[in-house]
Amino acid sequence: MARLLSVNVGLPRDVIWNGKTVRTSVWKSPVDGRRMVRRLNIQGDAQADLEGHGGEQRAVFVYQMDSYHYWKRFLSRNDFTFGQFGENFTVEGLPDNEVCIGDRYRIGGAEFEVTQPRVTCYRVGIRMNEPRMAALLVAHHRPGFYFRVLQEGEVGANDDIVKITDGPERISVAEVDALLYLPGRSREQLERALRIPALSKGWQSSFQAILPQEASPKPVEGNPGLADEEQAPAWPGLRQMLVANINKESESVTSFVLAPIDGQNLPVFQAGQFVVLRLLVDPGKAPVLRSYSLSDLPGANHFRISVKNELNGIGSSFLCNRAREGDLLDVSAPRGIFTLRPGQNPVVLLSAGVGATPVLSMLHTLAAERSQREIWWVYGARNSVDHPFAEESRSLLKQLSRGRGYIVYSRPAANDQAGADFDAPGHINTALLEKIGVSQGSDFYLCGPSSFLQNMRDGLRNWGWSARMCTRKSSVLSRLLPLVWRRLFTLLTYRKGRPHLAPQSHSRVAGLPPLGIRNLGACLNWRKRATFRSDGRADLESAIPA
Numbered sequence: 001m002a003r004l005l006s007v008n009v010g011l012p013r014d015v016i017w018n019g020k021t022v023r024t025s026v027w028k029s030p031v032d033g034r035r036m037v038r039r040l041n042i043q044g045d046a047q048a049d050l051e052g053h054g055g056e057q058r059a060v061f062v063y064q065m066d067s068y069h070y071w072k073r074f075l076s077r078n079d080f081t082f083g084q085f086g087e088n089f090t091v092e093g094l095p096d097n098e099v100c101i102g103d104r105y106r107i108g109g110a111e112f113e114v115t116q117p118r119v120t121c122y123r124v125g126i127r128m129n130e131p132r133m134a135a136l137l138v139a140h141h142r143p144g145f146y147f148r149v150l151q152e153g154e155v156g157a158n159d160d161i162v163k164i165t166d167g168p169e170r171i172s173v174a175e176v177d178a179l180l181y182l183p184g185r186s187r188e189q190l191e192r193a194l195r196i197p198a199l200s201k202g203w204q205s206s207f208q209a210i211l212p213q214e215a216s217p218k219p220v221e222g223n224p225g226l227a228d229e230e231q232a233p234a235w236p237g238l239r240q241m242l243v244a245n246i247n248k249e250s251e252s253v254t255s256f257v258l259a260p261i262d263g264q265n266l267p268v269f270q271a272g273q274f275v276v277l278r279l280l281v282d283p284g285k286a287p288v289l290r291s292y293s294l295s296d297l298p299g300a301n302h303f304r305i306s307v308k309n310e311l312n313g314i315g316s317s318f319l320c321n322r323a324r325e326g327d328l329l330d331v332s333a334p335r336g337i338f339t340l341r342p343g344q345n346p347v348v349l350l351s352a353g354v355g356a357t358p359v360l361s362m363l364h365t366l367a368a369e370r371s372q373r374e375i376w377w378v379y380g381a382r383n384s385v386d387h388p389f390a391e392e393s394r395s396l397l398k399q400l401s402r403g404r405g406y407i408v409y410s411r412p413a414a415n416d417q418a419g420a421d422f423d424a425p426g427h428i429n430t431a432l433l434e435k436i437g438v439s440q441g442s443d444f445y446l447c448g449p450s451s452f453l454q455n456m457r458d459g460l461r462n463w464g465w466s467a468r469m470c471t472r473k474s475s476v477l478s479r480l481l482p483l484v485w486r487r488l489f490t491l492l493t494y495r496k497g498r499p500h501l502a503p504q505s506h507s508r509v510a511g512l513p514p515l516g517i518r519n520l521g522a523c524l525n526w527r528k529r530a531t532f533r534s535d536g537r538a539d540l541e542s543a544i545p546a
Helices: 065-075 123-128 133-139 173-181 187-194 201-214 314-322 353-368 390-398 430-436 450-463 476-492
Strands: 002-009 013-017 020-024 034-037 060-064 089-092 104-107 110-117 145-151 153-156 160-165 239-248 253-260 274-279 288-293 303-308 328-331 347-352 375-381 403-409 443-448 467-471
Touching: 002 153, 020 123, 060 065, 065 089, 110 153, 110 173, 123 133, 173 187, 173 201, 187 201, 253 314, 274 303, 274 314, 288 303, 288 314, 288 353, 303 314, 303 353, 347 353, 353 375, 353 390, 353 443, 375 390, 375 430, 390 403, 403 430, 430 450, 443 450
Parallel strands: 060 089, 347 375, 347 443, 375 403, 443 467
Antiparallel strands: 002 089, 002 160, 013 020, 034 153, 060 145, 104 110, 104 160, 110 145, 239 253, 239 328, 253 303, 274 288, 274 328
């Protein structure tokens, strides 16, 4: 049986964040004994931002102990206390993929009804001292949910949580969350959600806004009211980081481990993201900007980038030939929306050459999570001399119960052994994927040279498969242009101190023109109309100075 582990309350307080004073009630602390639950609040609790939080339909926020354990592993932290995620009730059980909108529960002397998932705002990042926390909660589909109070009464820690009634339509919190934020929704699903009387008015308004789009001849991917936009970078501009370690991965690829010089923890990036480096290649000339994908497991004590030494590459030649351990480099915060998405579908990580870097980070993440999904690592190189991360990727696949690798060499060397160094000669294509048994219902993540991406894109389109594609051929300028456009749009739509959005608690801006089609994170869905999303953050303060 589900159980209430802790009742947590907090009153508004002023905190300093990024040089500004923010009023928030996200600091919740456990209480002893029993507390009275009223229609709007628990005794001793209050909301600071009543426009985005609180009210009858968001009276009590619930978060699960299972998610505590998940974030403890993912963030490598041991400092959590009850109320850490701003929740009123910390519970054992009640997972988001089982609890349904409209379900009713009795806890102690009170009765509750589930109304909506929680849409996190930036304040949870302040509370967690992790600026990307709001984005992580959404990306990893661990939002928690809200109760409204049907019957007032007293509750206390260790009370049993007893289900009284199932909600109509049996749509889980996780499914409703996905309907708003992920592509692939149907008109039928939206109509089912709108038939649930308990669903909060804000979420009903969003679904009603989306519904006409689903009947149009050109399906719209994502929520037209919510841009596919990343959260603010952890720091504006650039900061110096130490080159702590340099490791040769292959004849042409070198990895650089970058560590903070102040000893402070780094933000935990999302697998697939990149950083921008400002390199003083020639002291007599202006520095150059180059972006490199992060290739390691997201962690708090270092970043790792892996660089191919291109023949005429200014940035890569500087790093691979002149950088030394102990050097200081100017580095941006992690950014990018080409990231590993949660789900149950098989995952296919397709890459060639140094394009392995962002998908290698995804493989690290899946291994760290002990994912039970079917996972394919399909990689192409010229031969073993130009094959980076060979042992690293094999080791990660061994940690996955359903992990499989397939290596293709375009020009095997005389001493390369089939079945040992590689699996097949030639090139990666959809015929090969079909031959080795890759599921057509998989989630595909692609990164590599433009010719590889073009061929795979065409092949996947012909097969009717969906794909999420990354290209590293885009320039830094093309990545920054969307930042300016998005920021201008944000300023134009800003009203009374808050973006004009529906529902009010959503913290993303309205849909924007897809500038920078070749940007990292271009998103393709071949089952419907191909839709491109540009990478970048709507924050001029984060633009990298030239």
